[in-house]
Amino acid sequence: MTLPIYQVDAFADKVFAGNPAAVCPLQEWLPTEQMQAIAAENNLAETAFFVPRAGGSDAEFELRWFTPTVEVDLCGHATLASAHVLFRHLGATAEQLTFHSKSGPLHVRQQPNGRLTLDFPAQPPLPLHQHPEGLTDGLRATPLRILAGPDLIAVFDTEAEVRALHPNMTHLAQVEYRGVIATAPGSNDIDFVSRWFGPRVGVPEDPVTGSGHTQLVPYWAERLGKTELHARQVSARGGDLWCELRGNRVLISGYAVTYLRGEIEWS
Known part of the structure; x- marks a missing residue:
């Protein structure tokens, strides 16, 4: 059996930057354990699988990430990568694609400047007044x-504090959340910076995390008093x-570039 596979650097305008994601277009779903095995073999932060949506238009797909x-409920960079594959390699002509997922419908639109724009649900974070177990030891910073x-x-x-972090992943994996985001104000034309650590889900540090920005953007928009960041x-x-x-949506735009195209083979 063979299966097409693409590797895309998302949130980058050149290869060897941004966040690499594997994308596997399917005509019908493989067994979940088979998709999980492929994702483990790829050993990237996420591997995305999509199928045409039954009864939908040619711009609608079902999407899952591993x-x-x-398996995770939401992933930004692999959604961006999936849209890039459809637009760049599979002949999609619609201005906007819709991916149906465990997090609801996700839209991706092509922009004239070459960026792709994700339309995701906002997930405003709430203050937490007690440090969870493992956080300070994990980050080695307060x-x-x-x-x-x-x-x-x-x-x-x-x-500078965010850039200087060298987490202890063993301790950080004790934090009972999907991942830990470190963030701070940016400089020059950058409104804020971040890093994302997810040893609990098998991703020690994710290079660029679209889904994390569904939480960061509401926080920084309120703190900085602006909606475009x-x-x-x-x-x-x-x-x-x-x-x-x-409103209750976050638009996240970035570039994507193909690193490789190939086939997975197994008997």
């Missing part, structure tokens, strides 16, 4: 404040995201 160890959404958000005073994830690979808070 880390090397678990944040100014803690917020809780699907991820735990640790807010620091400066970008330029964000940068300051991992080793790094990536830029142009974001907008629009």
